[in-house]
Amino acid sequence: MPQAGPKLLTQIAAVHFVSHVHIMLIPALLPVLPGLLGVGFVELGVALAVFNIVSALVQAPLGYAVDRYGARKVLKAGLLLGSLSFLLLAVSPSHAVLLVAMAMAGLANGVYHPADYALLANGIEPARLGRSFSVHTFAGFLGSAVTPALFLGIASVFGTPAALVVGAVFGVAALLLISIPGSGVYQAAGPCDKGGAGSAPATGRLRVFTPMIGVLTVLFILLNLSTSAIEKFSVAALVQGQGLNLAWANTALTAFLLCSAAGVLCGGALADRTRRHGLVAALAFALAAALTTLVALGLLQGWTLVVVLGAIGLLTGIIAPSRDMLVKAAAPPGAEGKAFGLVSTGFNIGGAIGPVAFGWMLDQHLPNGVFMASVVFMLLTVLLTLTQEAYSTRRRTTEQLARLL
Incomplete structure (x- = not known):
């Protein structure tokens, strides 16, 4: 199998950056969209719900499409569809078109995780895979971070439709990048991408939804709930709950987000130096839970709170590459797209449940309950990863004994 290396990683990181720009584009433009579309925030919330519901429904089927038709082809289709969704809204702004555009964008969003991870898993040498996963995740974090300021700035100067068009242009640029003949994406392509076989490899027809994949899907739900x-x-x-002014609260959140991104890069190097990925995730989340408890109890103020939330971000970011390595290890050879498509559904499920629950807590004047809920989900994550680690250890021991016998 050819190793596409740095060229592949650069291309897939750019695609993941764009995917998060597209995820954040409508939320970033929420302050100006009511004026463009003539709707309220409830209608905009419905549109965002459509995006998440469609993404949740299509993640697993698109994982099968990746292994059946090829990751490169499916990824190109996703970038094109996502770009068209925002271009459509720019040229025909209305609430009805927004709903259609969000359904299109949700379908496109379902492409990225199964296609990206399948290409990385097949094109990066195993010794560098953890770091590659971390760079991929970091690029997504960066896309989310730059989108609000960048696109609100464009909207304020050139108008909201112009910001939507620029969002579409980002997708087209990424599409052109991965269409360069002989590039990393082409080198990492599987048999379906290269046109050698009309169907997926035989290994791709193996049963993918194993108990381990089910456990990892639940893990992704818990990860989303605890960090969101x-x-x-x-x-x-x-x-609301601790009397902080808005400036200090935003500073603390910024520290969390920046340190999360830094933690992802640190976690990549760590993931390549150990096979005990479940243990790494459990330890990091146990420490994060302890620190989040201090925040929930209202024991921190000022810069102490900022530092602690930064440490929580670092710890939760560290586990991202180990999380991805767990999925790679659980996926049958040739079925990485299916496996990542299935487990990534957990993110969308958590994304649908969390906002309702946490919003209810704020409406009931239980603001510290948001942090306590995060602690509970972190502790459940620890229990789940320790159980998975024990199972994996027993399986490795059994396999080693079988080889000896």
Whole structure:
């Protein structure tokens, strides 16, 4: 199998950056979209719900499409569809078109994880795979971080439709990047991409939804719930529950997000130096749970709170590459797209459940409950990963004994 190496990683990181720009584009433009579309925030919330529901429904089927038709082809289709969704909204702004565009963008969003991870798993040498996963995840974090300021700035100067067009242009640029003949994506392509076989490899027809894949799907749900509580609701919870002013609360959240991105890069190097990925994830989340408990109890103020939330971000970021390595290890050879498609559904399920639950806590004047809920989900993650690690250790021991006999 050819190793595409740095060229492949650069291309897939750029695609993941664009995918997160597309995820954040409508949320980033929420302050200006009511004026363009003539709707309220409830209608915009419905549109965002459509995006997440469609993404949740298509992740697993698109994973099968990746292994059946080839990751490169499916990835190109996703980039094209995502770009067309925002271009359509720019030229015909209305609430009905927004709903259609969000359904299209949700379908496109379902492409990225199964296609990206399948290409990386087949094109990067195993010794560098953890670091490659970390760079891929970091690129997504970066896309999310730059989108609000960049696109609100474009909207304020050139108008909201122009910002939507620029979002579409980002997708087209990524599409052109991965269409360069002989590039990393082409070198990493499997048999379906190269046109050698009309069907997926025989290994791709193996039973993919194993108990381990089921456990990892639940793990992804818990990971989303534990971190999204802080990412999306910590500012409101700190202001309402602990009397912080908005500036300090935003500073604390910024520390969490920046350190999460740094933690992803650190976690990549760590993931390549150990096979005990479940143990790494359990230890990091146990420490994060302990620190989040301090925040929930209201024991921290000022720069101490900022530092602690930064440490929580670092710890939760560290586990991302180990999480991906666990999925890679659980996937049958040739079925990486299916496996990552299935487990990534967990992110969308968590994304649908979390905002409702955490929003209810704020409405009930239980702001510190947001942090306590995060602690509970972190502890459940620890229990799940330790159980998975024990199972994996027993399986490796059994396999070694079988080889000896």
